[in-house]
Structures are given as structure tokens and as C-alpha cells.
Amino acid sequence: MAGTNGTPKAKALGARLKEARKAAGYTVRGLADQLGLSHSAISRWETGARSPETEDVASVLAVTGASSADRSELLEMARGTNDPQWLSVQSGDRERQMAALLEFERDASHITDVSPLLIPGLLQTADYARAIMISGEVPPSEVETRVAVRVGRRETLTRRNPAQLLALVGEAAIRQQIGGRETVVDQLNHLLNVAEMPNVDLRVVPASAGWTPALEGPFVLIDFDNDTPIVHLENRRAALFFHESADVDAYRSAVDKVKQVAMTPADSTALIANVITELETTT
Template identity: 45%
Template sequence: MARTPKGRALGAALRRAREDRGWKMREFAAAIGRDPGVLSRWETGERTPKPEQVAQILTALGINGERYEEIVALAYGTEAPLWVATSLPEQRQQLAAYIDYEQKAKTVTDVNPLLVPGLLQTKGYMQAMMSSGGIAPGEVVTRVAIRMSRREVLTRPNPLQLLALVGEAVLHQAIGSRDVMVEQFRHLLDMCRYPNIDLRIIPYDGGWSPALESQFSLIEPENAIPVVHVEIRDSGIFLHDEDAVAAYRRAAEMVLRVALSPKDSMRRIERAIERWENSG
């Protein structure tokens, strides 16, 4: 049975719960009368335990209350073609799954018509965006720290291959002060020089493309099924169904056809920097 985003999130939650209690894999498997190989496959998301099996594990670990309910809820619908996260706890579980996919991905195609993609954002841009979104100051600090740490996938040995298809509107939309914008676009130019980063601007005169419909990320891990993540207000959607992923891959190819070349994209960003430096 193939791994799914929700199945991987469930496995990661079970692993964290076990490790938080200080149990080694084999010791805990013996304590609950389970084969350690089976338990390992549950924790990696390669196999999915039944809800009653999840309940047994959590009870043995002494997990109760909200955390118990959140983890058990993940055991339902793990093989559904999509995973919609609407509650805050499930959004956090989904973010953890997204980061796990991102860390293990070989390539990511990020189509973003209105914002700089998360992996290419500066700290100032992140803070301005999140603060304007009504997020509590303490939560902003936490989210910025998480997003900053995620950028390591672009500069580590054997880095992630990123194709970022960014709408030209991003170069005009003010997120924070003029200095924040200039810093952000200079950062984009710096990142464009990495061989594993291909940034293309989707021009205003490019006509219709799927980029006008929504932002989405196509994540292709090394040894797992590819997935698509679509982020909307107050919720996120993971899709892993083969037909759905294929549809989004075709959409990304359509966007790429209307996007500028890397060289022309850099020129467009350079002009944006000049415009912001001379504004105000």
C-alpha cells in the first residue's frame, strides 16, 4: 500500500509520541506485543494502523486529551484521494507532513501568482506577510522560524531542485516596507544563481494559464508517490491520486510555456528593484 500524506502524518505523530516518552522502537514494540517491523512501517507511513491500533499505542504511551483525539483522527480516511485540513490542529499536522515531503523531495514545482514562494522568502517579507494576516505576534515568531529553517533544503549537499513559477504581480504588490521589498528581490537574484533553482516570471501579457486559478506545489520525492499541495485561506489540501497529480503536472507545464526565460526573469526582477528603490 503506497504512502499517502495523511498516512505519513499519522506515522510521524506516532513516532513523536513514542520518542517524547523515551521509548526505543524495539522496547516499545515488545511492551505492546507488536512486531517492531510492523511498528516501523506504521511510523513511516508505509502501512496504516487501524484506529483501534492507534488507540492502543497512545494508551500505552499515556497520551490522552486533545493530543489523543488529534492523532486518532488522523487514522481515518488515510487512503482518501485528498486530505483537507480545516481545523488548526489538522493544519499543523498537515504542515508537518508538508515539511517532511519537502525535506525528502527530489524536485518541487511551485506555482505562485501572488506571493514569493515560501522557500525563497526573506525574513522581513515573511514577518510583514504574517503580521498583516492577523497572526498573533508569538505565533508569527514560531512560523517565521519554521519557514526560515525550511530554506536549508536549497543549499544543503544534494539540494532540492526548485522550479518557481512566479506571477509578475509579485513584483508590484507591497508586502511590508520599500526596504523589505528591495531586500526580497535582491535575495531572489542571489538565489537564481544557484544551479538547482529555476525561477521564471509569469508576465502580465502571457495570457491565460492555470497560474491564474490558484497557487499550488507539485512535490516529487525520491522514493515515494508525488503529491500536490494547494493552500487556501484557513485550510490546505493534499492530493495524491494519480489522475489529480497528472492534471496538476500538465497545469505546471502550461504555466512554464508562458513564463519568461530565466535571463528575462532576472531582468524583470532587476527593473523591479530599481522601481522600488526610486519609489516613495
């Protein structure tokens, strides 16, 4: 049965259906006419406000001439769109989650990234991201594609009407030697440049802060102008989206607690500059 709740998976499916419609050259009304539906039904599916039945998805894909691979993927994706949480463990579904994350970032008005051990993905340089992926046993044939995708996420911060970013980064991430000294120095210099952007609030959480909710693990809180916020969690084996208010509120409270002990933007960039100096002068 179709649902009406704007879950993360429904939004992701809607974005893919919209992509298929546009690729086929249909307007919303044109596709609705082909399917014998109201244009508002198509609009609700594409925004994720309403979850289409699997049969409806199949009809859209047939009319738009979707490939066999896309058809199989989206019909699989159409299952469980009413679930309040979207947990991905298998590699194929995790790839769909990453595509959804990119879409959510593009639509976001504000992104909060709490990252205690690594530089946030939105702020990573290509060499830093590459070093993580190689060490993380990403198949060699996939490394460069994934690096390009990660670096491309920066567009969220540089586009017209860019998203606001609050990055709460652990001091351990600033000092972590990933990819060698030159890679780290380049990455930290990139952070200093990004910190000058008017839509970026970069704050370091000092090691002296003791325990904070950030130490429970990294997370991303994504806010939209006219939609329900979403939280994204990811670890080595799984990824999770959720949007229910109680869960979102718990992570928003965690952000407030971490922000209370974080350094000011000025002190944060001063620390980063000092670490760069240490790396460049230490033999």
C-alpha cells in the same frame, strides 16, 4: 480497518509516530517487541505505507509515554487516514497539515511551487512573511513563531542532498508592494541570491503571458525519490493534500503549460534586478 495506500494523512501520522518512538528512545524492533508486533508493521506505519488502526495508535502512544495533548491530537489524526484527500478547514487540523508540509518538504527530492501573486513560502524573507501574516490577521502572539517556521523551511534547499526547486512566480508577485519598499527590495535581492543556487530554477511568468493555469490559484507539487508525489493547495479558509495519480497528473500538466510561457532564468533575474532599480530610484 487498516489501509495500504500511502495517503498524505497516513504519511503525516507515520512521521508523528516515528517522532514519538524516537523521543521515547525505542528502536523499531524495540517498539515492535513491546507491542507484540513485527518490526515491518511498525516500519510500514511510520512510512505511511499502511494506516494503523486507532487502537494501534493508542498502543504506540501508551508505550512511548506520549503526553495527553499529543495523544488526543494523534488519535484525532488517525481518523480518515485512508481517504485519498486530506482537507483541512478547522485551525487545529490546518496546523497539522502545515507540520506535514514541512515534513514532506524535508523528504522531497523535487519541489515545484507555482505562485502567481506572492513570493513562494520557501523563498520568503522574514520581513516579507511577517508583513503577510500581520495583514492576514494572524494573532499577534503567533506571528513570530510562524515567521520562524516559514523562514526555517529554507533548510530544504540548503541541507545536504537538497531538494531541487522549480519556482514559477507571477510577475505580479515580483511587483506587489507588500510590507513597504525596503521589505520588497530585500525580498527581491534574496530572490537574486537564491537564483544562483544550483538546485534552484527560478522563473517569472510575465504579465504578458495572458491566461495560464497559474491564474487558477497557487499550488505546490512535491516529488519524492521512492514515494508517491503529493500536491498541496491552500487558501484563506482551507488546505488540501492529495496524491491520486489522475489529480497529480493534472497539476503536472499545469506546470508544463506555465513553464512554456515563463521567462528563462536569466531573463527572470534581469526583470527582478530591474524592479529593484525602479524601487530604489523612484521617489
